[in-house]
Amino acid sequence: MRPGRGLTVTLFVVSVVYLLGALRISTPEGQYAAVGPGAFPLAIGLGLVCCLLWMGLRPDRGPRVVVVDWRAGVLSAAVFLIYLILLDVVGYLAATVPFVTIESRLLGSRAWRRDLIVSVAITASVYALFQLVLGFRLPPGLFG
């Protein structure tokens, strides 16, 4: 497989699944619609498949060369995932402070102490703005 084709192939598979899903959408019984709920998704699915075939079959334009540090990207995504799970368990305040600190380190910062102070400040001010001023309810968790 030529480099840069991974996305085309993945999206092609997704599009075929989408198209098959579109074929299974039916108008609910006892309802009339000149154009049913499945027609539009069907057209989009066909469009996607054609577009990806076009991209897959034409001569390669040579994708923009971007140096990707996969380790940093995956780590950053993993930390985010853990954060989302923790959000429900320990609440917004307890989850966000360590998250912002660790995430800024992953993004290249090397000053632990400053990052910690900044993340406490960001978390506290966002919390104050949403929960206290605007009256939204944030995930309560441990510190309600």
Add this chain to the structure above:
Amino acid sequence: MGALGQLGDHLTVGFGAALVPLNLLFGAIGVTMGTAIGVLPGIGPALTISLLLPLTFGMDPVGAFILFGGIYYGAMYGGSTTSILVRMPGEASSVMTAVDGFQMTQKGRGGAALATAAVGSFIAGTFATVMLMLAAPVLVELALGFGPAEYAALMVLALTALGGLAGGDVAKGLLAVLLGLALGTVGIDVQTGQARFTFGVLGLLGGLNVVTVTVGLFAVGEVFWYAATRQTSSAERAQINGSVWLTRAEWRRSVPAWFRGTVIGFFTGILPGAGATVASFLAYDAERRVSPMPDEFGRGAIEGVAGPEAANNASAGGSLVPLLALGIPGSGTTAVMLAAFQMYGLQPGPLLFAQESRLVWGLIASLYISNVLLLVLNLPLIRVWVRLLQVPSSLLFAAVLAFATLGIYTLNNSVFDVFVVYALGVVAFFLRKHSVPLAPVVLGVVLGPLLEQQFRRAVAISGGDLSVFVTRPVSAAILLCALAAVTVPPVVRYVTSRPR
């Protein structure tokens, strides 16, 4: 005379709404925030407005839109500062400014470059607002005769134009549009109540929220992008030396460039899909063509700053014309603004001018005020904006994540939405890696459901006859333009790239 009198009435209503102290404050906050996000690379007006949407939910719509308008104009201006001083465009629309602007800085004329950008933006913004005021009601008159078929055709035009023009590569642009449309079909079909692509997940029944999609693709995607590539960092620090004001010769060269840029920018902005970036490229190209010294471009020609900067500001005014008059956005930022209108239960379009004239004219009046504020604010604050660049990107992006998570969570009090945002961020990363443009995806999500409803309504009215779209003249003409938007760019490229 009647029309002029009416315009006077509208302006009285508008300035009456915009000059309320609270709204003036929102305008001032908007332009300040807009300038700041324009300075910061990676954070654009579409992203900022979408992050603010949950916050403004309880606000008076007039104040909220004045805030958004200020952000939009401010961001168009703010991008210029960093382009000129450190050759780091905060927005794609300032890329052309970086070419000659940074050269001017290196020659010690950075102050003059900033001044020509500021004054040019002011003139362009003001004239674009005047033209918006004159053009929008005309378009409204026209739009009153539109039926579902014409609206459906217009949306097709907006989608194909953005797909065809945005990325340069038509296949990738269309792919982006189609992906957005596909995301837009998730949820319950409003006409029949049939659930589509929800996979039995309760949280998907209501469909994907536009805010969720925008924050996922723009904000979270940007953070992942930065995490894995470290692009957008490493700025060279700048100094300003010499006078910060324009010399007589620089004035003489700037004035005509400002006006050319304004006209080019405004009309490019009206076209769906073209937007500020294309406007600035066209303006730069025009300046080089009319200049008696084309060789100077790329080496610090002041017209190369004045023209594109005027153009990107004017295009913001232009792009509000179809949004307000027809309810059809042509760019990422206006797509988010349409989502904001929907959030307030307002439908932009001809009726908005009649029913919500305080809102529409208040927004337009506030754009004049924003322009004045921008000029007053920016000339003395240039040094502050440069300092803002020293905030490490790592902290900035971590803060964006914290804010984005919270904004999305508060939309529905659901962590599921946050997962969706996260997944979309990953998708955005891979799309971006393969240079698939993201703005058309957002536009697809916003316009897809509207397009489907108008399309089905049109066919229902015609009794199942699909030919309505080509037999009604206006609809047929619009669809022809849409076809041209996709087919012309590749043909032009083929013709111009063929060796003679």
